[in-house]
Amino acid sequence: MKQSVEKSKVKAKRCENKYKNFAIASVLILIVPLWARFIPGNLIHMDIVNVMALAGIYSCAVIGLNLLIGYAGQISLGHAAFFGIGAYSVAILSTRYPGFPAWLGIIIGAIISCAISWIVGKPVLKLKGHYLAMATLGLGEIGFIFFREATGITKGTVGIIAIPPLSIFGIVIDSDFKIFYVVWITVLLLMLFSMNLIKSRFGRALRALHSSEIAAEAAGVNTSKYKTVVFVMSAVFTAVGGGLFAVFQRYVNPESFHFSVSILFITMVVVGGLGNLWGAVIGSIIITFLPSIISALPYWFPFMPESLTNFGNYTLVLYGILLIVFMIFMPKGIAYALEISYSSALRGMKRIRDRISAMRYTKRK
Amino acid sequence: MSGNGNNELLKVEHVTKLFGGLAAVNDVSFTVNSGEIKGLIGPNGAGKTTLFDLITGIQRPTSGKVYFKGIDVVGMRPDEITSLGMVRTFQTIKIFEGMSVIENVMVGRHSRTRTGLFSSGFLLPRSRKEELETFEHSMRILEMLGLETRAFDAGTNLPYGQQRLLELARALACEPEMLLLDEPAAGLNPYETQELTQLLERIKSDGVTLLVVEHNMGLVMNISDEVIVLDYGEIIARGAPEEVQNDPKVIEAYLGSGIGNAKG
Ligand SMILES: Nc1ncnc2c1ncn2[C@@H]1O[C@H](COP(=O)(O)OP(=O)(O)OP(=O)(O)O)[C@@H](O)[C@H]1O
Ligand SMILES: [Mg+2]
Numbered sequence: 001m002k003q004s005v006e007k008s009k010v011k012a013k014r015c016e017n018k019y020k021n022f023a024i025a026s027v028l029i030l031i032v033p034l035w036a037r038f039i040p041g042n043l044i045h046m047d048i049v050n051v052m053a054l055a056g057i058y059s060c061a062v063i064g065l066n067l068l069i070g071y072a073g074q075i076s077l078g079h080a081a082f083f084g085i086g087a088y089s090v091a092i093l094s095t096r097y098p099g100f101p102a103w104l105g106i107i108i109g110a111i112i113s114c115a116i117s118w119i120v121g122k123p124v125l126k127l128k129g130h131y132l133a134m135a136t137l138g139l140g141e142i143g144f145i146f147f148r149e150a151t152g153i154t155k156g157t158v159g160i161i162a163i164p165p166l167s168i169f170g171i172v173i174d175s176d177f178k179i180f181y182v183v184w185i186t187v188l189l190l191m192l193f194s195m196n197l198i199k200s201r202f203g204r205a206l207r208a209l210h211s212s213e214i215a216a217e218a219a220g221v222n223t224s225k226y227k228t229v230v231f232v233m234s235a236v237f238t239a240v241g242g243g244l245f246a247v248f249q250r251y252v253n254p255e256s257f258h259f260s261v262s263i264l265f266i267t268m269v270v271v272g273g274l275g276n277l278w279g280a281v282i283g284s285i286i287i288t289f290l291p292s293i294i295s296a297l298p299y300w301f302p303f304m305p306e307s308l309t310n311f312g313n314y315t316l317v318l319y320g321i322l323l324i325v326f327m328i329f330m331p332k333g334i335a336y337a338l339e340i341s342y343s344s345a346l347r348g349m350k351r352i353r354d355r356i357s358a359m360r361y362t363k364r365k
Numbered sequence: 366m367s368g369n370g371n372n373e374l375l376k377v378e379h380v381t382k383l384f385g386g387l388a389a390v391n392d393v394s395f396t397v398n399s400g401e402i403k404g405l406i407g408p409n410g411a412g413k414t415t416l417f418d419l420i421t422g423i424q425r426p427t428s429g430k431v432y433f434k435g436i437d438v439v440g441m442r443p444d445e446i447t448s449l450g451m452v453r454t455f456q457t458i459k460i461f462e463g464m465s466v467i468e469n470v471m472v473g474r475h476s477r478t479r480t481g482l483f484s485s486g487f488l489l490p491r492s493r494k495e496e497l498e499t500f501e502h503s504m505r506i507l508e509m510l511g512l513e514t515r516a517f518d519a520g521t522n523l524p525y526g527q528q529r530l531l532e533l534a535r536a537l538a539c540e541p542e543m544l545l546l547d548e549p550a551a552g553l554n555p556y557e558t559q560e561l562t563q564l565l566e567r568i569k570s571d572g573v574t575l576l577v578v579e580h581n582m583g584l585v586m587n588i589s590d591e592v593i594v595l596d597y598g599e600i601i602a603r604g605a606p607e608e609v610q611n612d613p614k615v616i617e618a619y620l621g622s623g624i625g626n627a628k629g
Binding site for chain 2: 193194196197200201202203204205207208211212214215216217218219220221222223229233275
């Protein structure tokens, strides 16, 4: 028993470590706007704070989707619909009813997504296999058609313009700088929630059912319930991201919720690392910066043909290639590669330090 | 919890499972009284694993009834049956990948704990308390099975024999009233088998009822109060170990399938 008490301490220490890493990562992210403003725009040809804010918005969706794909082992091909529900809820409510608080719109979008995902997920996730992928494929398509064709409320392809900014406690979030902080604090809270979840009873049940559904059931886990709850949770996270997207862009149109956006989310999950919570954030940041980097290329390398940098034409192709390449060569994603190189760097540093002190020791002798 | 006077814990009545034309389990009836160890033997393909699947809700019988503690469990989900206190292990080991040994056991405690989405996400005090209790309970089980030093290793990194034990630990974690073990000694060396025998006796003395499928005759005959013999999905013999061992029908079934009487 004594031994196991010691072990408990070891375990507690590991948890502390986790929070330490979380704190370090939070600080690294939250100081971005502080240094980014000193980099002259004509040097890099992109607005780092603006792109980072968008990356944070996508992170909300990708964190949720990563829980679904990476932990519960289910695939959704229609998360763009939930992203759209979040965005349109804010857009419609705050343009139709002047003075309607955008944050309430975000909550309403989350509730609608919650209801829809539950209605779709509950019957489908009773079945074993990948039926959710098919059902959400349909859902994504229906969502997109609705956003485009229900012109009475969504204004169709024209989109909804002049969405008023978010305001929190009387502070109007009207600059990229401010929205960056709103977005990333939301992301960090979602991360914290997910981190707690994953190492708890709930997360263990998820990881277990991902490994063997039958064994998880035999161990007492109601697998269809857990899959449904994770699907609903991922839909809610995504809708929150969508709501932030509306107050970030201040303009929405159906193109932002096309099927390719569902694939974009999946690409971010895979590139970052399936079943790796920080992977979701890393994948979102990398993939969100990709178009900005590609469109900045002609400035950096003036000899590049312009057609190559016309990013919009190649998005799906590029995501497809990335998905294939990562699945084959780096199935655990970039986050895992970073973890490995980080710990081997630590080990290498320790080895060098040991050698130096050994050298000193022999010298003294 | 029906008060049917005696201490029948599990009652299987005329259970049949058809796979197309094949009757994998054919009109099988038996009872297991609480506190006993019942052995279930039979040549390969006799239907033992299928019978376990039918009892624990992994598969649904084509016909027949299964009662646990007087409750009709046919049509219940496996996790509901587990929460009732009847837990099984698998012939093909199913250790949860990517999880440590202790976490594997902690999953086994799922049905005895209740922390939900919000209390774990927000790390409410009651979830922490329950988490600690779960951890300590699971650690005690690992200690009982001698796995405590491997608690933080990946479950799938354990040697084969210890993976079998880990599966047993996971099943024990939910404090079952009844354990169904599917070939717990498969792949164990003689020493490990000896230890397993003692362990099963200890589990029995803790008041757990056992139904054990096993090809290792030494083990079955040693621990069982009664043995049931299955062949081609049907019960061909039942009784005390010595009786069954000398039953000509049993000997024939085993010889017919090319497996000696002494081992699997
Ligand atoms: N899902 C299935 N579909 C069709 N046939 C099946 C299925 N599962 C089992 N069977 C058949 O049912 C019979 C009983 O199989 P089962 O696995 O229950 O035998 P067993 O007694 O556990 O054998 P072993 O000692 O080899 O584990 C076998 O003939 C098997 O091929
Ligand atoms: Mg079997």
